[in-house]
Amino acid sequence: MSEEEDLAKGFLKGFQEGLQSAWDEIIKLSTKGYTSRELQIMAKTKKSMLSRQVAAKAEELERMLGKKIFTRELVGGDPRPPAVELLPGWSYVVREERPEKSFAMFSKLLSGGGKGLCISRTHPDTLKQKYGFEAQSLWLTKTENSHGKKPVKTFEYVSPNNLARLASTVREFLSKNENGAVIIEGLEYLHTQNDFKSVLKFIQLINEQVVLDKGYLLVPVDKATMDSREFSLVEREMSQVI
Numbered sequence: 001m002s003e004e005e006d007l008a009k010g011f012l013k014g015f016q017e018g019l020q021s022a023w024d025e026i027i028k029l030s031t032k033g034y035t036s037r038e039l040q041i042m043a044k045t046k047k048s049m050l051s052r053q054v055a056a057k058a059e060e061l062e063r064m065l066g067k068k069i070f071t072r073e074l075v076g077g078d079p080r081p082p083a084v085e086l087l088p089g090w091s092y093v094v095r096e097e098r099p100e101k102s103f104a105m106f107s108k109l110l111s112g113g114g115k116g117l118c119i120s121r122t123h124p125d126t127l128k129q130k131y132g133f134e135a136q137s138l139w140l141t142k143t144e145n146s147h148g149k150k151p152v153k154t155f156e157y158v159s160p161n162n163l164a165r166l167a168s169t170v171r172e173f174l175s176k177n178e179n180g181a182v183i184i185e186g187l188e189y190l191h192t193q194n195d196f197k198s199v200l201k202f203i204q205l206i207n208e209q210v211v212l213d214k215g216y217l218l219v220p221v222d223k224a225t226m227d228s229r230e231f232s233l234v235e236r237e238m239s240q241v242i
Helices: 003-030 036-048 050-065 100-111 124-131 163-176 187-193 196-213 228-237
Strands: 090-095 116-120 136-140 156-158 181-185 216-221
Touching: 090 100, 090 196, 090 228, 100 116, 100 124, 100 181, 100 216, 116 124, 116 163, 124 136, 136 163, 156 163, 163 181, 163 196, 181 187, 181 196, 187 196, 187 216, 196 216, 196 228, 216 228
Parallel strands: 090 216, 116 136, 116 181, 136 156, 181 216
Antiparallel strands: none
């Protein structure tokens, strides 16, 4: 087979995979109850991220080949991430080792007058001191009230095994607060304390409520802490990956 034939077949394969991925994404979005206007905005947002995805694929190919073969112009040019427009009814998974960006976005939503619910592995008082937000808080811990006392606190203890209570609290919060913002810091912790199927179902339930009540959901995740297949399943449930 000639080099030209190899290039042609590679191009057609990539073209087919790209079209398949695009249609799969459209089908997934169309089943989540969004309006035509919301679908249009989501499509434009995802389109704006294509250059980043192409650049990531180019880097992956270069690592496999062990050499530099693509120019910046070829893979999309500007490496800076596009500005993120947070939209009601959307859920976002934020890839980061530490949830700095996620809490910055959460704080921004609250500064605009919105109500917030923070579910975290980190102690709520620590987060409030660091980021300066005021929100209803649930602390994921198994050491609730270990000394038998009831100290004054501005948050609730919730066992990471009690996914039903977490889901119920989120549903109640969103139903009572228009454009309510929810952040879940500690998905990896929930995963270590429960089977993955239960955690995924938990995310799916919350996502449905976010769509119904036009809320916001932010989930910071360190990809390195999860199995790649499981991480991909979480991503597929979200409106946007940042």
